[in-house]
Amino acid sequence: MPRAFITGITGQDGFHLAEFLHDKGYDVYGMVKGQNNPRAAKLQEELPFLELVPGDLADLPSLVAALQIAQPDEVYNLGAISFVALSFSQAELTANITGLGVLRMLEAIRMVGGTQNNPIRFYQASSSEMFGKVRETPQTELTPFHPRSPYGCAKVFGHDIVVNYRESYDLFACSGILFNHEGPRRGLEFVTRKVTNAAARIKLGLQHELVMGTLDAKRDWGYAGDYVKGMWMMLQQDQPDDFVLATGETQSVQDLVELSFAAVGIDDWQQYVRQDPKFYRPAEVDLLIGDPAKAKAQLGWEPEVDFSTLIHMMVENDLAIEAAKGR
Numbered sequence: 001m002p003r004a005f006i007t008g009i010t011g012q013d014g015f016h017l018a019e020f021l022h023d024k025g026y027d028v029y030g031m032v033k034g035q036n037n038p039r040a041a042k043l044q045e046e047l048p049f050l051e052l053v054p055g056d057l058a059d060l061p062s063l064v065a066a067l068q069i070a071q072p073d074e075v076y077n078l079g080a081i082s083f084v085a086l087s088f089s090q091a092e093l094t095a096n097i098t099g100l101g102v103l104r105m106l107e108a109i110r111m112v113g114g115t116q117n118n119p120i121r122f123y124q125a126s127s128s129e130m131f132g133k134v135r136e137t138p139q140t141e142l143t144p145f146h147p148r149s150p151y152g153c154a155k156v157f158g159h160d161i162v163v164n165y166r167e168s169y170d171l172f173a174c175s176g177i178l179f180n181h182e183g184p185r186r187g188l189e190f191v192t193r194k195v196t197n198a199a200a201r202i203k204l205g206l207q208h209e210l211v212m213g214t215l216d217a218k219r220d221w222g223y224a225g226d227y228v229k230g231m232w233m234m235l236q237q238d239q240p241d242d243f244v245l246a247t248g249e250t251q252s253v254q255d256l257v258e259l260s261f262a263a264v265g266i267d268d269w270q271q272y273v274r275q276d277p278k279f280y281r282p283a284e285v286d287l288l289i290g291d292p293a294k295a296k297a298q299l300g301w302e303p304e305v306d307f308s309t310l311i312h313m314m315v316e317n318d319l320a321i322e323a324a325k326g327r
C-alpha cells in the first residue's frame with residue numbers, strides 16, 4: 001500500500017485529503033503538534049484509520065523522526081499559520097511556521113529519503129495570497145507575486161524554496177497555488193464559514209447581527225473536496241511542476257453575504273449586517289481570480305462544485321449544527 005504523510009492534518013484540507021487518500025488505498029499518517037492536542041483526539045474519532053505521528057514544523061529533528069516512522073511515498077505539507085488576519089499580529093511566528101517550516105520539511109525529506117534519487121514525492125500548499133496586489137488578471141503560474149500580508153510573504157518563501165530544492169537537488173517537489181477553497185469544515189474565522197454560520201444562526205434566532213470587515217473584496221472560491229484531488233494528481237505526474245487550482249470565477253464578500261442570507265430565506269440582509277474597522281486588514285487583497293487552464297490541460301483537473309452549490313452546502317450544514325446545539 002502506498003503511504004502518505006500529511007502536515008496540517010487537523011485543518012480543513014487535511015481532513016478531506018486523508019479521506020480521499022484512504023479511499024485510494026493509502027496508509028495515511030498525519031502529523032500533530034503539541035501535547036494532548038484536543039483537535040487530534042477529535043480527528044482520530046472521525047477518521048479511525050489515521051495514524052497520528054507527533055511533530056512540529058518549528059522543529060527539524062521532530063520532522064525527521066516523524067518521516068522515519070511514516071516512511072512515506074508522498075508528503076503533503078498543508079500545515080501553516082493560515083489565517084491572514086492573524087499573520088499581521090503574529091508575523092514572526094507565521095514566517096517561522098508557514099515559511100521556514102517548508103524548508104525544514106524539505107531538509108527532513110533529504111535526510112530520510114537520501115540525497116540521491118530521493119523517492120519521496122512532496123506537495124507544498126502554496127496560496128493565491130502570494131499574488132496579493134495582483135499584477136495581472138486572471139492569475140496564472142507565471143503571474144509575478146506581490147503579497148499583501150506576512151502570511152502571503154511566508155507562502156512566497158515556501159513556494160520559492162520548493163522550486164529551488166527541485167532545481168538544486170532533483171527532488172520530486174510540486175507546489176499547488178490554490179485559490180480560496182471552502183466547505184462545511186472551514187474554520188469560523190474565515191469569511192465564508194463566518195457568514196454561512198451567522199446566516200444560519202440569525203435564521204434560527206440564535207444571533208441578531210453579523211459584524212463584518214470589507215464587503216468589496218473579491219475571491220475565487222471553490223470547494224475544498226475538489227481541490228485535494230488536484231493535490232494528489234500533481235504527485236502522480238511523470239515530472240514535478242507547479243499548478244494553479246481555481247474556479248476561474250470571482251465573487252465579492254457582499255455576493256457571499258447576499259447568497260448566504262437568501263439560502264435561509266432572508267432577503268433584507270442589510271438589516272442584520274454591520275461593518276466594523278476592527279475586521280479591516282492593514283493591507284487588503286482586493287481581487288483574486290485564477291486561471292486553472294494548466295491544471296485542466298496537464299492533470300485533467302476541473303472543479304465540480306460551483307459557488308452557489310458550495311454556499312448552499314455550507315448553509316445547510318450550519319443550520320443542522322446550530323439546530324442540534326439548540327436542542
Ligand code: GDP
Nearest residue numbers: 084189190191192211212213214215217253279
Ligand atoms: P483570505 O482570502 O485567506 O484572507 O480569506 P478570508 O476568508 O479570511 O477573507 C476573505 C476576504 O474577506 C478578505 O478580503 C477579508 O478582508 C474579507 N472579510 C470581510 N469581512 C471579514 C470578516 O469578518 N472575517 C474574515 N475572515 N474576512 C473578512
